[in-house]
Amino acid sequence: MRLSKAWLVASRDFKIFRHQKNILYSIIVFPVIISVLFPAILEFTQLRNSGGLAAVGVLPNLLNSFSFFFVIGAAYIPLGIASYSIVGEKVEKSLEPLLATPLTDGEILLGKAISAVLPTLAAMYAASIVFMVGIDATTVGRLGYNYFPNWTFGVLLLIVVPVAVVMSVLYSVIVSSRANDVRSANSYGIFILFPLLAIYLLSEVGIISLDINGFLIIAGILSAVDVALYFVSTAAFQREEILTKWK
Amino acid sequence: MIETENLTKKFGNLTAVDNVTLRVNDGEVFGFLGPNGAGKTTTIRMLCCLISKTSGSATIGGYEIGNKEGSLKIRKIIGLVPDNVGLSEHLTAYDNLDFYGKIYDSSDAQRKESIKRFLEMLGLWEKRNALAGTFSKGMKQKLAIARALIHDPQVLFLDEPTANLDPESAKTVREFILELKKEKKTIFLNTHNLDEAQRICDKIGILNTTLRVTGTPQDLEQEVKGKKTIVSLEQVNEKILSALKKLSLKNLTNEGNKITFDVSDPDKENWGAVEAMVLAGGHVNTVNVVGSSLEDVYLKLVRESA
Ligand SMILES: Nc1ncnc2c1ncn2[C@@H]1O[C@H](COP(=O)(O)OP(=O)(O)OP(=O)(O)O)[C@@H](O)[C@H]1O
Ligand SMILES: [Mg+2]
Secondary structure, X not given: OOHHHHHHHHHHHHHHHHOOHHHHHHHHHHHHHHHHHHHHHHHHHHHOOOOHHHOOOOHHHHHHHHHHXXXXXXXXXXXXXXXXXXXXXXXXXXXXXXXOOOOOHHHHHHHHHHHHHHHHHHHHHHHXXXXXXXXXXXXXXXXXXXXXXXXXHHHHHHHHHHHHHHHHHHHHHHHHHHOOOHHHHHHHHHHHHHHHHHHHHHHHOOOOOOOHHHHHHHHHHHHHHHHHHHHHHHHHOOHHHHHHOOO | OEEXXXXXXXXXXXXXXXXXXXXXXXXXXXEEEOOOOOOHXXXXXXXXXXXXXXXXXXXXXXXXXXXXXXXXXXXXXXEEXXXXXXXXXXXXXXXXXXXXXXXXXXXHHHHHHHHHHHHXXXXXXXXXXXXHHHXXXXXXXXXXXXXXXXXOOOEEXXXXXXXXXXXXXXXXXXXHHHHHHHOOOEEEEEOOOHHHHHHHOOEEEXXXXXXXXXXXXXXXXXXXXXXXXXXXXXXXXXXXXXXXXXXXXXXXXXXXXXXXXXXXXXXXHHHHHHHHHHHOOOOEEEEEEEOOOHHHHHHXXXXXXX
């Protein structure tokens, strides 16, 4: 496995993405929404002074719940990128000549993974800065201190988010091996979000708490899922499978 | 350079390629002919180490297909133009080639030079910054050929490179293949175009799941026995015809001013026939001997195996 070759495959994908407006949108839209929308909601409820949502006592919990959307985004964005970059190649039949080069299956797969992981992390981290600044600006008056940055959000961004991105990428590889077009890859891809939405709902009813411990447990579970998906996806991504079974 | 022995590929119950044994020497252009579904693409895919063989063996440049180290070595010395070109449509022509060049660790200068050289040879240099997706079929085909050559491979596999091309583009591609032959590249060419095979191949194989025959185009024509002599006269009359009938020529026919018959050894047999015609008062304009065409051979072998 030569990292330089995987990087080569990834940089080719980046060049392709630049000519693909759909991919650019799918990377940008979600982070823009969460980083702008949540501070805006807080600002709006405070202006209306409708208490409840912005009451000082529940505010930290609420902000932690908001921040969980960064995990959902981290799982959502790679679906669009990876399904395009793999199913797209399938549609163009451009994997066959690629597989006839000395690149190994692992290098190609890693390259595909990098091309989905890096833009996602870049977008989510950029969004997290806007989010933190926006939330602090709207809540510092109430709380008397800047809520962000803090360790809880740090754990979420640096541990849970990457683990969720990897899960989504590996899952996309598996889905892409079965799907015939980008659209159907995306619609199957959405299933990976359900467990995360379930975690969110469980936290809302108080079964899981979205604090440091909660995030570490979630990261542990997702890591185990990552390992399982890794084995399935590398089995799916083999030249013979790709050429004879990927229809 | 390419050698196979009893190479076989089965997809479940279906045998796509059955016991193929062939040999392509260094610097030869090998034409692989056969009807749709004959197993030509499957053979190329096995030789390029893209799919596994079911049984038998094959080597390319002395490296064995079917094991990891061999496959990797083989993939370094081959170039492939698959039947559907497989370009990255959202990359420019230049970037398509540049990416492949980088895979093979060529130096920047070397890569730039060969990209320019091939794009110029194939008349695509002006279009280097256009997206490959905007290219016509013929341009895509040419770009795919350039891509397969960017690392200067010893062996080139071409799967129907002139299918879908207009006559002029097909000619450019054929001339390009001949150019590569001068550079001593070994070329494995799948084609449905008999005329093309005859013109540019040193050796031809006809496949219909099993390999029916291999040989030079001339060998193959010999294979289907019998040549034809066509004599064109000023005028044909009964006297001439009855003189010829006495010679018990095979398949003697007369059409207008032409007389046609089969010969196995034209040097010996034609003389007597022409003499008989002249003695019967015939005025002979031309005498032509035609062999059976590659098409005759192809159709005969493919029908036999059906
Ligand atoms: N992945 C696959 N799974 C099952 N059967 C296959 C597969 N690939 C090829 N075949 C079968 O193998 C046989 C040979 O196919 P192949 O594509 O090699 O033919 P070909 O000679 O290249 O034909 P054409 O001239 O149409 O390109 C066909 O019957 C085809 O259906
Ligand atoms: Mg074919």
